[in-house]
Amino acid sequence: MSATTKDVIEGWIRALNTSDLDGVLSRLTEDVTWHVPGDFLGLSGVHRGHSEVVALLGLLATVFEPGTLRVEPHRMITGEGAAALECTTTARVLDGREYRNRYAFLFDIPDGRISAIHEYLDTDYARRVLFPDSATVPE
Template identity: 25%
Template sequence: MSIEKNIETVKDFFAAMGSDDPQDLLALVAEDIEWIIPGQDWALAGTHRGHAGVAAVIRQASQEIEMTYPTPPEFVAQGDRVLVIGVATGRIKATNMPFHDEWIFDITVRNGKLTKIKEYIDTQALARASAVSGPGNPGTTPDDGSDLRAS
């Protein structure tokens, strides 16, 4: 496939992530896709495989995160790889904590389908925004406005 077609496929994938129909998204990924989200102490971190893994991580993300993209991402491609460079801002719903995430997605496209996604994201910013107060954590402010920090 041409580089231009690979970029269009990736753009379609990003558009489909905001869709209410998961089939729009799954139609763009290979059956054996591997999606790697790095990090620890963050619910979305891990390696997600196949259509079931992609559907699960998208569903979980929509339940846990409110996110916007203040500027359109940049697409850089060579061969079957497309790098998507962008910025996301938002909040983690459970903690009501905001985050700012500068990210890169390294995406492999073969035969018109995404076969591998590896994210390079600010996992620490997302883990901090996701953290609930406890030993070693100074606390967060939950949705009800009460302060969880120890006095």
């Protein structure tokens, strides 16, 4: 039995919440695109393919304590080959402060794997909490 669109998104959330990189990648097509808004060097822009997604998720380790990232879903709308997710993402910043931001994700999911992710968040809040002394993400 093939996974439903809802199953794919729930599995993606579970993999993120347990720091299971292989689990995240297994739900993405090889040529996935992940669109992140804002002007954070390294984080913002379009990330293409598994290697760039690995690099994107690796950057989170430079700002969050390992194992603290959690995606808390509030609402999910699924359809044939697409989904929308409204959630709160929480984590502990390396300096001990709490990060808590609202997100929306739009997913393209042809054939049971995510081919595109469009991420939306309060980028001003993210900048103030994650990079208070810098205009860009450290490289």
